[in-house]
Each structure stands twice: as C-alpha cells, then as structure tokens.
Amino acid sequence: MKPNTLGAALLGTTLAATGATAQDVTLTIESWRNDDLAIWQDQIIPAFEADNPGIKLRFTPSAPAEYNAVLNSKLDAGSAGDLITCRPFDASLALYEAGHLADLSDLSAMGDFPDVAKSAWQTDDGSATFCVPMASVIHGFIYNADAFAELGLEEPETVDEFFAVLDAIKEDGGYIPMAMGTNDQWEAATMGYNNIGPNYWKGEEGRKALIAGEQSLTDEPWVAPFRQLARWNEYLGFGYEAQTYPDSQNLFTLGRAAIYPAGSWEISGFNTQADFAMGAFPPPVPEAGQECHISDHTDIALGLNAASPNAEAARTFLNWVGSAEFASLYANALPGFFPLSSHDVQLEDPLAQEFVSWRQECASTIRSTYQILSRGTPNLENETWNASAQVIRGAESPEDAAARLQDGLASWYEPQQ
Missing domain, CATH: 3.40.190.10 (Periplasmic binding protein-like II)
Structure with missing residues (x-):
C-alpha cells in the first residue's frame, strides 16, 4: 500500500472509531407515573439532554396498577430499562434483595438527602441505599x-x-x-x-x-x-x-x-x-x-437496573436527579410533589409553597x-x-x-x- 493510501485508510479507521464512540447512549426509564409523560417529554428530558450530549432518555411508563407485575416480568426476562422508578419501602427493597437494583450509596448526589428521605429506599440496617429520592407528599x-x-x-x-x-x-x-x-x-x-x-x-x-x-x-x-x-x-x-x-x-x-x-x-x-x-x-x-x-411521606425515587449495560451514563443521570435543577423542574411541574433533597427550591404554586414551608417550622417524619x-x-x-x-x-x-x-x-x- 502506498503511503498516501495507508494514511487515508488509517484516517478512515480513526473517523469510524470516533463516530462509534460518539454514538448516543439511550437510557430507558421504567415508571408507573403515566400521568406525567408530557412533563418528562417536554421539560425534564430536554433539560438533561441539553447539558449531557451523548446521553438520550426514553420515558416508558406502564399503567400504575400493572407496573409491579410488568416490571418484574421484564426484570426476569432481562428486558427491563436502565432506570427503575421505585415505590417506597418493601416493593423496592425486594427488588434490591433479588439483585435487580444496584447499590447507589456511593453516588455523590446521595449526600444531598437527609436520612429520613433515604429511609424508604434503604436496607433495614441503612447500610445500602438503592434509589435516589425524587419527591414526597x-x-x-x-x-x-x-x-x-x-x-x-x-x-x-x-x-x-x-x-x-x-x-x-x-x-x-x-x-x-x-x-x-x-x-x-x-x-x-x-x-x-x-x-x-x-x-x-x-x-x-x-x-x-x-x-x-x-x-x-x-x-x-x-x-x-x-x-x-x-x-x-x-x-x-x-x-x-x-x-x-x-x-x-x-x-x-x-x-x-x-x-x-x-x-x-x-x-x-x-x-x-x-x-x-x-x-x-x-x-x-x-x-x-x-x-x-x-x-x-417519601413517595417516589429512581434506581439503577443492576443489569443495565449503560451503568455509567445512568449514574450520570441519577446524579442530575439529585440536583437542584431537577428538584425545581419536578416540583414546579407537579405541585404537591416536593423535593426530598436539601436544595433550596422556590415553588411557583402558592399552596404548594405553603405546604413545603412547614419543613422550616416542623420536623418531618413518614x-x-x-x-x-x-x-x-x-x-x-x-x-x-x-x-x-x-x-x-x-x-x-x-x-x-x-x-x-x-x-x-x-x-x-x-x-x-
């Protein structure tokens, strides 16, 4: 092969490799909240993707009454999404104990949540936290x-x-x-x-x-x-x-x-x-x-499918779910569902702001x-x-x-x- 031909071939290989690594990773989110599909599509997903090129999100909810059965079937079949919306306490604990949810205790965003917020998605002894808290009522x-x-x-x-x-x-x-x-x-x-x-x-x-x-x-x-x-x-x-x-x-x-x-x-x-x-x-x-x-009361969180092939990208998204930006987006899109993180979030709805202001005066419990x-x-x-x-x-x-x-x-x- 002539030198110029070899160079062209190597350049082509390099470009092909670059193109392969630059391909978007698509994360699929399982959820029972089919009533907020438009909020995810119109607000949450565009906000995350704008700051995280290379990671795409698909929000694929099931009917609330069918969610547990549908999710368990997908997990058993190996076809569940990368991210699992977590119900509080025993339903999610069972998924963790079955090896379906990854331990997220070392996720940096976890430091922004008080213990009472994390309690719904922890082992009984508190040694492992397996979902990032999203909201309470x-x-x-x-x-x-x-x-x-x-x-x-x-x-x-x-x-x-x-x-x-x-x-x-x-x-x-x-x-x-x-x-x-x-x-x-x-x-x-x-x-x-x-x-x-x-x-x-x-x-x-x-x-x-x-x-x-x-x-x-x-x-x-x-x-x-x-x-x-x-x-x-x-x-x-x-x-x-x-x-x-x-x-x-x-x-x-x-x-x-x-x-x-x-x-x-x-x-x-x-x-x-x-x-x-x-x-x-x-x-x-x-x-x-x-x-x-x-x-x-702790109501909803998001966990990582332990079998996800996109764990790194999923953890990037989960850290963002723990951010002030997500907390503000979610709380203002769904008045009455309040951030569980320690971030100072201003709510646009006056009645929702009144409820959340009680946290400054009263101690929270579940x-x-x-x-x-x-x-x-x-x-x-x-x-x-x-x-x-x-x-x-x-x-x-x-x-x-x-x-x-x-x-x-x-x-x-x-x-x-």
Missing part, C-alpha cells in the same frame, strides 16, 4: 379561604383552636365543617391518623421506638390520635359513613365544605376544580408551644406503618385503615382499636412480643 389541611374570611376564622395552631374553628363552621350552618368520608377507609388513616398522629408520638422518635419495640400501640402517644379522630364525626356532614374519596373531593371543590384533611397531591386537581381561594395549615399541636411534626411494620399478617397498614374508620364512626373505642392493632402486630413481629 406532605399532609395537613386545605381550607376554603373565602369561607374562612366570610366567617371571620383564622388558621388554628392548637387542637383546641382546631375544634373551635370546626364548631364555628358547624354553628353557622353554611358549610360542612370538614369533607372526609369513611367508606373507602384508607383516607381515615392516611389523612386522619397518620396526619395528626406525628404530633402525639413525636414523629421519627415514636416511629422508630415502635419498630424497636420500645413503644407499643397501646401507649398514650398512639391512642391519643384515635381520641381526636373520635371527635371528628360531629363535623363530617350527613352520610359521611357512605361517602367515598371522590365524593369528599367534590364536596370541597364545589364549595360545600370548608376544610379538607389533605395530602399535597390534591393541589393540582383542586387548583383546576375549585373557583375559590385556598389556604393550608399543618396538623395543629396538642398544646401551645409544642414542637410540631408533619407527615412528609407514615408510621410503612417501614417494616406491615410485612406480616395482619397487615398493620390495612388494619389501621379499618381501625381509623371504625373509631370515627363510633363503632370502636380508641382504646379497643389500639389494642386490636397491638395484638395483631405482636402476633407476628418479634420486637413487640
């Missing part, structure tokens, strides 16, 4: 600000003030004081017991003591929230026993109820449906001056039944749904409900025996 009370102004009411700070407000609304008669039913049961526990409860059991202190067997569900801090719930039935309106979750949403957004025991995920829907001004207040504390606690304590039979989470609904209806006393839950937990959970 916060519990409290949303209220009709126009109704409060009309009746001359202010946001309550203590339990006594809370019931004084409810009494005033009831006496006026123009509004149902509070929109919540007990037909579906889960609301009674999620927006009832686990909303107000952390102020009684002191959030993480009580939750961890229950897991350790140092407190029981028959102790006063765990019975007291049931005592408050037992008083709610006077304020929920006629027929609340048969009232479904959508019924309660409609009663509030149509302006017929003044207060709604809430999860922050309601914000987007309420903004669309309600034609009145809204405000929010955190769960009132039992005594004035007491430290407040909020249920700031729902008491979600970590470890609902692995056995009877399932403590599901039993708490029923117990909360029964207490509100007056069908079971607070003490009997607590004793039933404690007996069920002790029947299979050794630290409580």
Whole structure:
C-alpha cells in the first residue's frame, strides 16, 4: 500500500472509531407515573439532554396498577430499562434483595438527602441505599379561604383552636365543617391518623421506638390520635359513613365544605376544580408551644437496573436527579410533589409553597406503618385503615382499636412480643 493510501485508510479507521464512540447512549426509564409523560417529554428530558450530549432518555411508563407485575416480568426476562422508578419501602427493597437494583450509596448526589428521605429506599440496617429520592407528599389541611374570611376564622395552631374553628363552621350552618368520608377507609388513616398522629408520638422518635419495640400501640402517644379522630364525626356532614374519596373531593371543590384533611397531591386537581381561594395549615399541636411534626411521606425515587449495560451514563443521570435543577423542574411541574433533597427550591404554586414551608417550622417524619411494620399478617397498614374508620364512626373505642392493632402486630413481629 502506498503511503498516501495507508494514511487515508488509517484516517478512515480513526473517523469510524470516533463516530462509534460518539454514538448516543439511550437510557430507558421504567415508571408507573403515566400521568406525567408530557412533563418528562417536554421539560425534564430536554433539560438533561441539553447539558449531557451523548446521553438520550426514553420515558416508558406502564399503567400504575400493572407496573409491579410488568416490571418484574421484564426484570426476569432481562428486558427491563436502565432506570427503575421505585415505590417506597418493601416493593423496592425486594427488588434490591433479588439483585435487580444496584447499590447507589456511593453516588455523590446521595449526600444531598437527609436520612429520613433515604429511609424508604434503604436496607433495614441503612447500610445500602438503592434509589435516589425524587419527591414526597406532605399532609395537613386545605381550607376554603373565602369561607374562612366570610366567617371571620383564622388558621388554628392548637387542637383546641382546631375544634373551635370546626364548631364555628358547624354553628353557622353554611358549610360542612370538614369533607372526609369513611367508606373507602384508607383516607381515615392516611389523612386522619397518620396526619395528626406525628404530633402525639413525636414523629421519627415514636416511629422508630415502635419498630424497636420500645413503644407499643397501646401507649398514650398512639391512642391519643384515635381520641381526636373520635371527635371528628360531629363535623363530617350527613352520610359521611357512605361517602367515598371522590365524593369528599367534590364536596370541597364545589364549595360545600370548608376544610379538607389533605395530602399535597390534591393541589393540582383542586387548583383546576375549585373557583375559590385556598389556604393550608399543618396538623395543629396538642398544646401551645409544642414542637410540631408533619407527615412528609417519601413517595417516589429512581434506581439503577443492576443489569443495565449503560451503568455509567445512568449514574450520570441519577446524579442530575439529585440536583437542584431537577428538584425545581419536578416540583414546579407537579405541585404537591416536593423535593426530598436539601436544595433550596422556590415553588411557583402558592399552596404548594405553603405546604413545603412547614419543613422550616416542623420536623418531618413518614407514615408510621410503612417501614417494616406491615410485612406480616395482619397487615398493620390495612388494619389501621379499618381501625381509623371504625373509631370515627363510633363503632370502636380508641382504646379497643389500639389494642386490636397491638395484638395483631405482636402476633407476628418479634420486637413487640
């Protein structure tokens, strides 16, 4: 081969090799959140790809009810995406223990998350963290600000003030004081017991003591929230026993109820449906001056498929998911789903900003039944749904409900025996 021919050949080989290494890596994301597909396609993916040439993203959600089964089938078949959207606690822990999720403890972004944020995606001993936290939901009370102004009411700070407000609304008669039913049961526990409860059991202190067997569900801090719930039935309106979750949403957004025991995920829907001004207040504390606690519940995270051939690129993306840029994009695109990182994120939605501002005043915790304590039979989470609904209806006393839950937990959970 002549020298000039050899040079041309070598140059061609070099260009071919360069072209091969410059080819985009495409990362596929598995998720159950099919309702935010447009947000990923229009905002999140373009923002990441603009700063990370060479890495492309595909967001491929499944129907929420089918996600677990579809994902497990793909993982078993070796066809799952590079990135796995993680549900909190046991479902994701099972994937990690089966070798499907990689340990991300050494990911630099993990340093920007507090322990309570990571707890939903860690081994029981906290030695491995396998998903990057994306968002939480916060519990409290949303209220009709126009109704409060009309009746001359202010946001309550203590339990006594809370019931004084409810009494005033009831006496006026123009509004149902509070929109919540007990037909579906889960609301009674999620927006009832686990909303107000952390102020009684002191959030993480009580939750961890229950897991350790140092407190029981028959102790006063765990019975007291049931005592408050037992008083709610006077304020929920006629027929609340048969009232479904959508019924309660409609009663509030149509302006017929003044207060709604809430999860922050309601914000987007309420903004669309309600034609009145809204405000929010955190769960009132039992005594004035007491430290407040909020249920700031870990909801969604993102993990790395341990079998991904694109692990390096996937870790680049996961570090970005832990960044302030992602936190701001996600939180403002989905008002009511709050960043779990320590970054200072400004929210555009005033109601969402009100919820997240409570983190500056109150200590965050997560729902008491979600970590470890609902692995056995009877399932403590599901039993708490029923117990909360029964207490509100007056069908079971607070003490009997607590004793039933404690007996069920002790029947299979050794630290409580």
